[in-house]
Amino acid sequence: MNPVSYQRASSIDQAIQMAAGGRGRLLGGGTNLVDLMRKGVERPSSLVDVTTLSDAIEETSEGGLLIGAAARNSAVAAHLQIRSRYPMLARSILAGASAQIRNMATVGGNLMQRTRCLYFQDVAGARCNRRAPGSGCDAAGGFNRYHAIIGASPACIATHPSDMCVALAALDARIQVAGTRGARTIPIVDFHRLPGERPDLETEIEPGELIVAVEIPPPRFARSTYRKVRDRASYAFALVSVAAGLTVRAGRIEEIGIAFGGVAPKPWRAFKAETALRGGPATSQAFEAALADELADATPLPGNAFKIELAQRTLSAVLTELSGSDR
């Protein structure tokens, strides 16, 4: 690990000021950034600890919730309002990492975490366009079980590893950002970028900006859940995960939200499938047809082609469960 300076910010303005210029990085729980520093993937010269900023979880005037960026993942998952009104969010967080990591990890840090692509993490032995732009991608012809089947580019096929962000995507969360040029709000579905030719540019956050809070609109689903499929029963990243919310009235889908994890470079909101299903019947045939359309553009690799079928089966099972038609 390189020598690094450490400062703790006591206010948003101070954090912005401390991080401005230089190669300073904002530090939440450190559960990803510090690992990457140890591996030499990240080499910041200074760290600005922002865990002292707001970790409050409060109700908004419109009936949603506002979660401070410094809120610990475990606190969010345990919060009564979140468990009762947004079960998919609580479940997504509990499906990720380990209890110890969730106790440390912050909401802001979770949004900013980087891919776990094996080649991205191997500074000494592998080429990676995301880590070293223009160097090439060793994942494409290598181990790509955990890689994207949709939304990737020739430059990068890595997936975003978060579980929480998948639920936030399905919930239409909005990310509140502060910075030297003022505050703004970015919808979560636009927050993470697709790799295109610049996989190193991962989010819409500009230099000098920091995440202040995550805003969740009032609940719009009668039922919601999160299902994660992985290579061991816990402490593994998703091969496929589904966050889904559903309201069915008289056999017709009134409201629906679907997002996938483990299949794309960002939490993959299945807009096409939602549009196809909204207003239609809540049947497994409809679910399967809608997702086939959603994944029509998928470009699987030999190591991950199974994910197309896995995504279809998992979504269908989740929606069937939520619609209650299996009872």
Add this chain to the structure above:
Amino acid sequence: MSRMQNAVVESVKTVLGWVPAQWLPGGTPDPLILRRAAIGRQASRLDGPEKVRGQARFAAEVAMDRLCYASLVHSTVTLGRITRLDTANAEAAPGVILVMTHRNMPRIGTLALIGLTDLSAVGNSSLPIMQEPAVRYNGQVVAAVVAETQEEADHAASLIEIDYAVDTAKTRFDDAKDKARTPASILIEKNHVSVGNAERELGRAPHRVDNIYRTPGHNHNAIELHGVTVAWQGGSLVVHDATQMIAPSANALAKLFGLKKEQVRVLSPFVGGGFGGKGLWDHQVVAVAAARLVDRPVRLMLSRDSVYRMIGGRSPTEQRVAIGADADGQFTALVHTGYSIMPPYGACPEQYTLGTRALYRSKSFEIVQRHVDLDVVPNTFMRAPGEAIGTFAVECAIDELAHAIGIDPIELRRRNEPDRHPISDAPFSQRALTQAYADGAKRFGWERRLAEPGARHDGEWRIGMGCASGSFPYARMPGANVRITLRRDGSATVSCSAQEMGMGTATVQVQHAADRLGLPVEAITFEMGDSALPAGPMAGGSSQTVSVAGAIMAATEKLTGELLRLAGNDSPIAGLRAGDVRLVDGGIAGINDPSRRESYRSILARAARDEVTVSAAGSAPLEMLKFAMHSSSAIFCELRVSKVTGEVRVDRLLGSFDCGTILNPKTAASQFKGGMIMGLGLALTEETLFDERSGRIMNATLADYHIPSHLDVPEIDVMWTGIADPRSPLGARGIGEIGITGVAAAVANAVFNATGKRIRDLPVTLDKLL
């Protein structure tokens, strides 16, 4: 191993075949088999409280004055030569004391590979260690930095710049199969075994299966990372190591650094998991050399990444198993052949076919292993090397054949149960696998299994049961020495440079010595973990317990003679000879006339002695050559497979073991369960991701290399026959490794029973079940 060795071993076995059993070790069953008090009792580990309180000192925790810290640099290419080496920035970095590369590393020879002929030969690799610019595998150590703190050493190591001229490396298993070599022997067994004409028998068998099974590479992941704290004291060397081979390591380091044996002391009182990986590798040698150059004590603890790069694991294999059976299911042909990696500079042959020779009767056999030569870190022994993955192939094949014939797989095994060793015709010393199956099946509820695959459901889950045999050979190592000191106050100390990797070495030997010496367990101290003590053998091959026990037996015989001599003519036991007495209740008593007895206290007092000390070595383990000595097990598994996702969840696992006398049910159950959990990893999750393009391991972390998590491990039930082996000390056979064997096959067979899908390549991941 050579043809010469085959000839020697074969002729010894032949001669021993003519020698009456009672002349050999184990010829008369160990009297303690019938007369035991502490042995067989449930007892907690003696070192438990120390470990729980954090007082047990591991190798990388030993405090020393002026200690400095080392960090390693690994090659990032696979085959080639260093063409530029710039250490200037590292040398100028804060706290750096030394940068050591092939340029300034002391000139030393190479390690002798682990072998059975020379007990000081314990090298896992015979490649030169930082002696030349050549690089032979990806991850080989090319530089070491020593600094005042670990952080400074790690940082400086990252500043070393190296350029390589890269050669084309052999990294593709399938490509290298064409040039595979067929060794003459595998360990001490002849490699190629051909009985009858198996291919012809297979061709005309009414029932047959013939399939290829694949197992991936695996890496060692002991909780404790490999670590060493080294100090030169004058011309002598003290090495605090995490090792399974204390005395042999001391000998090997002495040889390598031109020292006398007594100038090297290796201490290793506690090891946080060994599993075959804690041997002598490059890091101890580098630390010793660095400590000499800086003239200060050096600590080198490997990172998890370094463990993957420079400590070998289990070789991948491709195995063919074919079985032919007649109309009654009796085997007419058993074929087990295959490929595994063994570079010429490595020591471990991954003996996956050895167990197959003793498992079933068959009219014909064709068994042979071929070694694939790749440019990789040499693979090494990893819990039940050979049997862990050999049983996967064979026991899946048995299940497939049973399904094809339409009979219960346990019944098929029973029909082919051998009454003598199927190849050598040697008698089994003891074997009750059929009973282990019967007991296990009853406790598990095997009769509830439906033979038809896919017949049981629970919601989205298909439910299945499977079983498989496990096996592991008995071994007792030559060269086990102990010292016993018996004091007038009725206490005794037993000393041996034995190893404790968490399994309860001292605990069990205290129980043993108490019964052997006729003393309460509280009176016994077992000293171990130090090469200054009488040399014990390495802890490997599940052999340590009986090897040390054999030496304690020999020393006790000597002690008995010494006590009889000291007792003299005025004692109630005067005139009795060693064979006429036993040690019981703190003294010596006649076997035929127990009223003739005298306490140790009385004997030593009369002789005006405070204590008496004897040293002895265990007898040569000839019983292994005269008898077929194997432990075996029946593993049962019940699991669920999701119809939606293909995820496998194991609900129940039961192991029914036939391993001779169980010396301590508590530590034994822990060993069995630990092995079975490792078997679950082998079955479902573990796989070294070796990138054949680069020759590099890509998942060198516990996040990316999936050992089972807590949630993957179900309730595990273990039971045993407890039938003593009349040919071994205490009637015991090793139990450290057998737990892992058979588990992968039991899981894969249960998956078949649940889904109708045969998965013949491990691990059984969900994509294979969609």
